[in-house]
Amino acid sequence: MKLVLIHGGPAVGKLTVARELARLSGFHLFHNHLTVDLVGAVFEFGSEPFVRLREDIWLAVFREAARHDTSLIFTFAPEATVATDFVAKAVERVESAGGQIVLVELTCAEADLERRLTDPSRTAFGKLNAFEQYRDLKNAGAFTFPAIPSDLVIDTSNTPPEAAARTIMNLLERGGV
Numbered sequence: 001m002k003l004v005l006i007h008g009g010p011a012v013g014k015l016t017v018a019r020e021l022a023r024l025s026g027f028h029l030f031h032n033h034l035t036v037d038l039v040g041a042v043f044e045f046g047s048e049p050f051v052r053l054r055e056d057i058w059l060a061v062f063r064e065a066a067r068h069d070t071s072l073i074f075t076f077a078p079e080a081t082v083a084t085d086f087v088a089k090a091v092e093r094v095e096s097a098g099g100q101i102v103l104v105e106l107t108c109a110e111a112d113l114e115r116r117l118t119d120p121s122r123t124a125f126g127k128l129n130a131f132e133q134y135r136d137l138k139n140a141g142a143f144t145f146p147a148i149p150s151d152l153v154i155d156t157s158n159t160p161p162e163a164a165a166r167t168i169m170n171l172l173e174r175g176g177v
Contacts, residue, residue, distance in 0.1 A: 001066045001099035002027070004168060005090065007076040007148055008106035010134055011116035013156040013164070014075040017106060020165035025172065027071040030061055046081045055086060059093050066097030078145035087148050104168055105150040109157040 004021065006014050015031050022029040035057045036045070043050040058074070065072050083089075087103070094101045108116070117134055137143065152171055154164045 001069045001094070001097070002071045002172060003062060003065065003090070003094045003099060003101045004071075004073045004104060004172070005076055005087070005101060006073065006104045006106060006168075007078055007150075008108075009113070009143055010077060011113045012106040012108045013116070013161060014077070014106055016161045017154075017156070017164045017168070018073045018075050020161045021073055021168050024165055024169045025071070025073070027073045028065075029073050029075075030065075031073075031075040032077055051081050051083075055083060055089075058086075059089055062090055062093045062099075063097060066094045066099035078143070078148060080142050080144050082145065084146050102152070102168075102171065103148060103150040104171075105148065105153045106164070107153065107155050107157075109155075112157045 004018075004025075004027065006018050006021075008014055015033075018029055018031060021027065035054050039050050039053045039057070043053065062072070062074075064070075091101050113134070152168065154167060156164055159167075
């Protein structure tokens with residue numbers, strides 16, 4: 001089992017690249033907003049029960065996928081309401097069940113991020129979709145999270161989603177990390 005954890009800030013292309021990678025790899029796509037929307041239907045974003053349940057669900061899915069040899073792609077937006085040890089817990093859950101985790105960071109230039117935030121596709125999952133709101137949240141420290149050591153970093157400013165997914169696929173085909 002492999003877990004490809006694609007992380008990065010808002011609008012860097014995590015879900016777009018993940019969808020293309022799922023097409024290329026046949027891995028299941030477990031994107032961030034599936035859980036955020038589920039838990040957010042009952043509890044306010046950032047509240048204690050929201051934060052606890054969101055992490056419990058993420059880790060339970062990773063554990064069961066590893067136990068059943070089901071490879072996954074997970075999109076993750078590091079931000080201040082996530083426990084700082086979440087990635088370490090994810091690695092432990094996957095590896096203790098015999099799986100492998102591959103950490104991929106996506107980045108993009110601020111100008112591209114500003115343009116992408118207003119794309120209509122972002123409203124489908126209630127994603128952040130206004131640059132002013134992004135800037136306010138960023139200035140308030142909402143996206144503060146410890147650096148995640150990654151096996152691969154891709155700047156999506158000039159890398160189309162298909163090429164980014166192919167780069168990740170090449171890493172996986174070489175055995176991951």
